[in-house]
Structures are given as C-alpha cells and as structure tokens.
Amino acid sequence: MSSAALLLGYGLSLALAAPALARAGWPERAPRLGIWAWQALTASMLLSVVLAGLVVTVSTAPVSGGLGDLLQACGLMIRAHYEAPGGPAVAAAGSVLALAVAGRTGWCLTGSLLGARRERRAHARVLALVGTADPVLGVTVVEDARPAVYCLPGLGHRIVLTSAALAALEPKALTAVIAHERAHIRGRHHLVLAYAGALERAFPFPAIFRAAAVQTRRLVEMAADDEATACADGPLPLAGALLELAGPADRGGGSAASLAAGGDVAPRIRRLLGPRRPLRRAVTWIGAMAAGGVLVLPFVLAAHPAVAATSVNACPLPYSQVPSPSTPCGLTAASATW
Template structure:
C-alpha cells in the first residue's frame, strides 16, 4: 500500500501541480525545443505512474512479493517468472487490465486523431491542386486571396501555401524568412507533437497537465520554428513578416506563421531573451527522459 500511495502521489503531482510550475518557468521561451520535451516527459510520466498506481492499488496479497513480473506470470502473460500461490483472481486481472486501459486510451486517441488528420490534409492537398499555382521560385503553392497568409500542410506530402495578398504585402526577404519558418515546421515534424498532445488532452480532458501542455506546446512549436528561421534570416525581416500575416486565417490542421501568440513571438524575435547555458538543454532533456523511469524503478522490481 505504501508503494501505491507513493505512485498515486507522484501521478497527482505530475498531473496537477507540476504543470503550473513548468508553465511559469522563465527558461521556457529561452529553450523552446527543450521545453517541448519537458511537457512530453510530464505526459508520459503521468501515464506511467498512473498505470502503476492503479496496478498496486488493486494488487492482492499472493502476488505482492513478486512484483509486476509475478502477477504477469500468474496471468499467463509472462513465462519463467516467479509466480506462485493461488491462481489470479478477478481483482488480479483488473490490476493488469485497468493500467493497460490507462496506457491504451491516449494511444487510441492518437490513432484516431492521426487518421482524421491524414484524411483532412489529403482533401486540402486535392483542393490546392485545383485552385493553387505551384511556384518553383519559392517552393510553395500560390493561392488567390487578398488577406496575407502563409501556412504549411505537414504530413507525407507537405505543402507550403502563400496567398497572393502575402506576395503583395511582403518583401522578398520577408517572404523567404516566413517560408523558412514553415519549412522548419515540416522538417521538424511538429505536427506529430501537436497530434500527441491533442491525443493526451482528449484522453484526459479535465487534467490541468493536458490543458496546459496543449496551450504551451502550440506556442513553443512556433518559437522553435522561429529560431530555425532566424539561423539564415534577419530578425527584422521575420518580425515584419509575422506582423503582416498575423491576421491570416489558416485551414484546420495547418500550421501558420500568424495566429495567436504572434505578439509574444514578435517581441521575442526583436528582443531575444538570454540564451540558456550549454548544460541547460541537455539537463532538461535528461530529466524529462528520466522522470518516467522513476515509477518504473519503484514498482516493477520484486518488492521486499
């Protein structure tokens, strides 16, 4: 019961208190890529610790001293383990099925979201083939629309879309800066992070971690794309382009350079925060990767 209490507390802390602390961290906007890893690490940690907490809460006495391996062996899921004693009871089986359901729920949501996104983007690409004009000069598809907008359709056959209004509003340097931003989304496969966070939010809609992770990662992905674009383009050019396309509407599931958070991003581009220390990013990534391992080390070995 002590292990179950510790794991439950760990899951509760990860799902409720930790997200608010992370959202207020000053280093988030300094290292957006590492911050995204931190949010994903918290999500995985919640699922792992929650599943193990459910298992230990339902665990019955005959298998307590054999740990998770002992119960799986008794249920016929693992061979050669340390199972002994009475055959598994319905509660023992629930101790396996309930944690499995907790893990499979976001996985099922991710599968459904990914499949629907694939169909939606395929329809959007088919529409672009009818109304758009390829531009080899910019590596994009030009669409007639008076409102300046630049966005990308990620996926297996990615497209970058530029409206005719954006062509008139942006200089060549500004346009290439914002195109580099969209290219960063495509090459970084940012749509996969969007899908993963959306699946987690759908699986646990009332969890503070799910809501904050979805809000924060959307902005952090845009900042990460900004940083990639700034490697080869002036800050003033990217900020001006962001200003011009800020009001542009993007299709569902597309990733645009404008939209919500544009003001915060423009300020960050023009007045960049201090760069994090060299050890900061590796430390964040290492901590985020290790966080899900702690409940595993606590729960999965034989218990005294």
C-alpha cells in the same frame, strides 16, 4: 508502502508540478527542451496511472512459474513485495483502470492522427486544383485577398502562400516565413501537436493536459521562429512578417491564422526583438536528461519490487512442509511414524 501507491503519488506530484512549468520562463529560452519537458511530464503521468493499475494485479496473479522463472527469483517473494490490501477486488479495479486509461489514450491518439491525415489529403486535393507551384520559392501559391502562410505536413509536404502574402512580403521577410514553415515540417510539429491535442481531448478534466496542449502550441511556434531567425538576416524580417500577416486583433493579443496560429503574436514579436538569452548547451543537456528521467521513473517504481525479490536466496517453505519441533530434524511428521 505499495508500489501502486508510490506510482499514484508520483503521478499526482507531476500534475501539481504542471502549473509551475507553465509559469516558468526558461521554456521560452529553449523551446525544444520545453516541448520535450511537457511531453515527458504528460506521458509519465499516464504511465504512472497505468502501471499502478497493473502492479496491484501481481499479488493475485500466478507468478510463481512465470515471472519468478524469468527473474530467477522466488515467485512467493515477488507476490509478497507487490502485495496490497484488498486482494482480488483491488486487483480487478487496477486492471480496469489500466485498460481504461491506456485504451482511451490509444483511441484518441489514433483518431487524432488518422483524422489529421484525412484532412491533409483532402486539402492536398484542393490545392492540386486551385494552387500554382512556384519552383523558385518551392511553395504553392493560392489566389486569395487575405495574406496567409502555412504548411501542409506529412508525406508530400508543401508550403502554401496566398497571393496577398506573396505581394505583401518583401524578399527577406518571405525567406523568413518560408524558413519558419520548413522548420515545422522538419521538426514534425504536427505529430507533437496531435499528441498534445489527443491527450487534451481524452482527459479534459486534469489541468495538466490542457496546460500541455496550450504550451505546446506556443512553444512549437517559438521553436520554428528560432530556426527561421537563424536562417534569415536576424529577427527583424520575421517580426515584420508577423505584423504584416496578423490582423489588428492579432497585434493586440488575439489569435491569428497560419503563421501566427501558435498563440498571441505580440509576445512572439517581443521575444524576437528582445535580447537573446538562450540556455547554455550544458544546461540544455541536463534538462533533457532530467526530462528523460521523469519519463523512466514510473518503470523503475513498478519494477523495483520484482528486482528486489531477486536478492532472496530461498523461498519460504509452505506451512505443511515445515518440520515439527517434536520430530527429528529434516523429517516430517508422516515420515517419522513407523
């Protein structure tokens, strides 16, 4: 079977596995592992499509003096291992597919990162005018009647609290929410969210990218909740802060701003107050390696035919050089005539 067909089949299987991962309960027990799993799943699917488009060009590419020398293998055998029906037309379509997917991904990801950086810089300029630094808490306070807490990540990062939030939160809850925002900054969650959001915008139709963006937004908040709980005096202060900062609609299951921006507040509070059942360290490591394997497998599928060709000790001779049965062994028809 063609390597391209294997890669496309692998990508399709990943897309079909996305709903099962979205329904699984273990990511809530290990949010950072869940984030890594979604990143590996989406990146591996894109790699499968791009590499499938590239490998079909090998059968028409002049690899005899290039890739063959690099691998110390017969170029003819490499082309035979990658050969797919359709010839140049399929190779051209594969090249267009690979360039289109890679270009669209790069364009949206670059635009997402640059756009977010421009917004952060503009927001930082506004904060320099209206915000007041609190050196004791290490935060910036903005006068506002609405309680809100959020972080401005990136270079020169800062944590921002409104005056209403500062007045409403008790000291332990305040410590918990600041630890939550610091966890976002340390984990560079803005880059994780930019990646997931860029893929969702680049490819809105496959459900895997929409599911990855939704689940990633939820899991980064849970990961920050876990770090804040470890720094604070248990989960109660953070749960109380979520209730204090969320409006009535958010307590009922709607979306909230700032601290509660990663999805429904009620499930996060239930998770904080419920029994803690984190995954064992060994299970987490096995899961991380499995996600890494999912990411590496497209490269293995794409490279396997070329690597298999290195086991061929000799190249097949062109037809014109094959000795004729009527001539002496080792002589061509031209050399046997005198």
